[in-house]
Amino acid sequence: MNARESALKVLHKIDVEKAYSNIALNHEIKHGQYTKLDRNFITELVYGTLENCIFIDYILQQFSTTKLNKMDTWTLNLLRLSIYQIFFLDKVPDFAAVNESVNLSKKYCKRASGFINGVLRSIIRNKESIKMPNKEKELAKYLSIKYSHPKWMVERFLKYFSEDFTEGLLKSNNETPKLCIRVNILKTNVEEVVQLLLENEIKVEKSPFISEALMVEGGFSELEVLDIYKKGLIHIQDFSSMLAAKILDPKENQFVIDVCSAPGGKTTHIAQLMKNKGRVLARDIHSHKLNLIEKNAKRLNIDIIEVEKFNGKDLDHQLLNAADKVLVDAPCSGLGIIRRKPEIKYRKEADDIRVITEMQLKILINASKYVKTGGELLYSTCTIDPNENDKVIEKFLNLSSDYEVINISQQYGRMLPGNHKEKMIQLYPNIHGTDGFFICKLRKK
Ligand SMILES: C[S@@+](CC[C@H](N)C(=O)[O-])C[C@H]1O[C@@H](n2cnc3c(N)ncnc32)[C@H](O)[C@@H]1O
Structure with missing residues (x-):
């Protein structure tokens, strides 16, 4: 199977089965006989097409008489893959992209071969005259199409950030993150x-x-x-995630609870910083994900982690005032990791964020009860939406007079790229080159 066919299969799986891009791609790459060059090309095709999907669909709709939601999914994904190559890959000559697509269509969507050929050739002929929305008159729509982020998301960013910052953020979200x-x-x-x-x-x-x-x-x-x-x-592990355990700063022989811990990136880092001495209780709501923590711990030679399925929205009376440190690496919208999982852009709705903030606050309130007097609680997310970050902390502090925020930007400033004037830390891909990430550390008085 050639690289384009593999990329098409992966894109189809992400679109139709709602698979995660990284998992679907790794699965395909691992199970095929590919050279390193092929693997890189498949990765480029899958991520490039996904990252630019709104722009691609905008072009496609202008040249197709059939509405996109009426198209067969193989046809649609094959057209998207081809348009990505035509607009974004200089190394692929336009007509090579069309010929390859027509050949692939014979296997996956035979009846649409003529249609695919016609649409793609027409796009190539008119490539230079494609009109974008007017930036001055329809800023959100223009940015939405240019950088392929849903309009509601762009409007939300424009509400919190300046126009320049928003554009920089959208652009960074389509770049390849550093490993x-x-x-x-x-x-x-x-x-x-x-x-x-x-x-x-x-x-x-x-x-x-x-x-x-x-x-x-x-x-x-x-x-x-x-x-x-x-x-x-x-x-x-991304640099920003490493910061969470570093700033939590667990010590040897302490008792640490990680209430949302799978797949264990931060849990294993915590145990590592404790020199594998003491006790780490790693919980998660999904039992299948707990196996990943155990697998990671075993590989890293760590044996102080106990895993347990537990819903953070429930309060565990057995653990009241028991822990030296507690980590809440909360489930979130993931708006800070769009570079790694571009499908997040297309799967989230504005209302998901409202629902998730309620869960974040509930989990944080319960977790705060497990901390000893004088102990510490760290709240982190991989999002840049203030509603999930400082606003959750604000609500938490209104309900928890026994907690105070520790000024980590002052204490850990030397660990951070850029300037951080607030007590809490917010990292952005366009400013810090890391995932978008939030950290707040609190002390129980
Ligand atoms: C941001 S991820 C954690 C990543 C992890 N800390 C790491 O560094 O590898 C959030 C986790 O919260 C879990 N989760 C979601 N809802 C939960 C709940 N109500 N209680 C406990 N865990 C939950 C998810 O399964 C997910 O594994």
């Missing part, structure tokens, strides 16, 4: 890992902010296949 590595200091050290990666022709940069973090140069994306990963010397 970050966390060195497992229980098993090795940074120098050894840098050397071992070099032997695999992977160059990394040390992070000036977090001692155990490395940034991969050039975006190599298959670290999981390396021995160094399988042997648990490294874990793959």
Whole structure:
């Protein structure tokens, strides 16, 4: 199977089965016989098409007599894949993209071959004269189409951020994120890992902010296949996520509870910082995800983590005032990780955010009850929506007079790129080059 056919299958799966892009793509790549070049091309085609889907559909609708929602899903995804190549990939000649698509259509949507051929050739002929909405008159619509974010999302960003900031954010959301590595200091050290990666022709940069973090140069994306990963010397985790455990700052022999912990990125980092001494209780509502924490802990040689299925919306009376530190890495809209999962743009609705903030507050209130007097509570999310971040904290503080916010931007400023004047930390992909991420640390008085 060639790269375009694989990309089409993955796009179809994401669209029709609502699969996650990273999981669907990894599955396809792992189970096919592809060269590294093919794997990179499939990845580029899938992410590029997904990232630019609203723009692509806008073009397609202008040249198709059939409405997009009336098209067969194979035809629609094949057209999207081809239009992506025509508009965004200089290395693919336009007519090669059309010919490949027509060949593929014979296998996946035979009856539409002529239609696909006609639409694509007409797009190529008129490529230069395509009209975009007027930026001055219809800013949200223009940005929505240009950067392929739903209009409600753009309007929401424009409500919170300036026009320039919003445009920068939308642009960054369509860029490829840097791959970050966390060195497992229980098993090795940074120098050894840098050397071992070099032997695999992977160059990394040390992070000036977090001692155990490395940034991969050039975006190599298959670290999981390396021995160094399988042997648990490294874990793959964004810099912003590493900050959460660093700022929680757990110590050896403490009792730490992580109430929303799967797949265990932060839990295993916490255990690592505790030098694998003490107790970490890792909970999640989804039992199938708890297996991932156990698998990760085993690989990283960590044995102080206990996993347990528990709904954070329920209060566990057994744990009242029991923990030194509690982490609430809350379920959120994910608006900070659109670079990694572009499908988030198309699957979220404005109302989802209202519903999720109620859950976040409930989980935070329950979790706060598990902290000892003098203990600490850390709330984090991978979103940039203030309603899920500082607004949740504001509501929490109104209901919890026994808590105060710790000024982490002052205390941990040296770990952060950019300037942070507020007590809490909000990272943005367009400013900090990390995932969009929020952290607030609180102390129980
Ligand atoms: C942001 S993710 C956690 C990521 C994790 N901390 C890490 O670093 O790997 C949020 C998690 O909350 C879990 N979750 C959602 N609703 C929950 C609830 N009511 N109680 C507990 N966990 C919940 C989800 O299954 C998901 O694994």
